[in-house]
Amino acid sequence: MNPVLSQSLSFLAWVVYGSFFEWYWHNLWMHHPRSPKEAFRGHTVVHHGLYRGDDTYFVDEEKVEHILLKPYALPAIVLVHLPLILLIEKFLPGTAIGAVLSCFLYFVVYEYMHWNMHVPRKHFVERFRWFQFLRQHHKLHHRYMMKNFCVLVPLADYMLGTMITEASLARQKAEREAALATGSTPKRRK
Numbered sequence: 001m002n003p004v005l006s007q008s009l010s011f012l013a014w015v016v017y018g019s020f021f022e023w024y025w026h027n028l029w030m031h032h033p034r035s036p037k038e039a040f041r042g043h044t045v046v047h048h049g050l051y052r053g054d055d056t057y058f059v060d061e062e063k064v065e066h067i068l069l070k071p072y073a074l075p076a077i078v079l080v081h082l083p084l085i086l087l088i089e090k091f092l093p094g095t096a097i098g099a100v101l102s103c104f105l106y107f108v109v110y111e112y113m114h115w116n117m118h119v120p121r122k123h124f125v126e127r128f129r130w131f132q133f134l135r136q137h138h139k140l141h142h143r144y145m146m147k148n149f150c151v152l153v154p155l156a157d158y159m160l161g162t163m164i165t166e167a168s169l170a171r172q173k174a175e176r177e178a179a180l181a182t183g184s185t186p187k188r189r190k
C-alpha cells in the first residue's frame with residue numbers, strides 16, 4: 001500500500017481508538033478512585049470542584065488553574081502505547097508514524113480544546129459551531145459527571161450510550177412529565 005495512505009489510515013484508526021481511550025481513562029480512572037489515585041483527586045476532586053456545570057464552568061484567563069493535565073501525561077501516553085504500535089507495525093508495515101503522530105496530536109489538541117472550553121476569550125476557535133457543540137458537551141459533563149466523558153471526539157460517548165445533549169435532556173424531561181400526567185411508565189432511552 002502507498003505509505004502515505006497507510007500512515008493516514010493508521011492515523012485515523014488511532015483517532016477512533018483515542019475516543020475510546022479517553023472515555024475509559026476519564027471514566028474508570030479520573031472518576032473512580034483507582035490507582036494511581038492522583039488521576040481521581042486531580043480531576044474529580046479538584047477540576048470538577050473548581051468548575052461545575054453552571055457559571056463556574058468558565059474562568060478568566062488570568063485565574064486559570066487545574067485545567068491542563070500533568071506534563072508527564074503526554075510522554076506517558078505515547079510510551080504506554082509504543083509496544084502496541086510496534087507490534088502492529090510488524091504485521092502492518094507503514095503504520096507506526098501515523099499512530100505516534102495521532103497519539104501526540106490527539107493529546108495536544110485535547111489539551112488545547114479543553115483549555116478553550118473553560119476559558120472564553122474570543123479566540124478564533126470559539127467561532128466554530130463544532131467547537132460550541134463540544135464546549136456544551138463538556139459543560140454537561142461538568143453537570144452530570146457520568147455522562148459525556150469524551151472531550152475531543154464524542155464517538156465513544158455515542159457508541160457506549162453516555163451521550164447527552166440539551167435536546168435529549170429536554171426530551172427526557174418532557175417524557176417524564178407526560179408519564180406523570182398519564183400515569184404510564186416512561187420509555188427508557190439511552
Ligand SMILES: [Zn+2]
Nearest residue numbers: 047051114138
Ligand atoms: Zn473540564
Ligand SMILES: [Zn+2]
Nearest residue numbers: 026030043141
Ligand atoms: Zn470529568
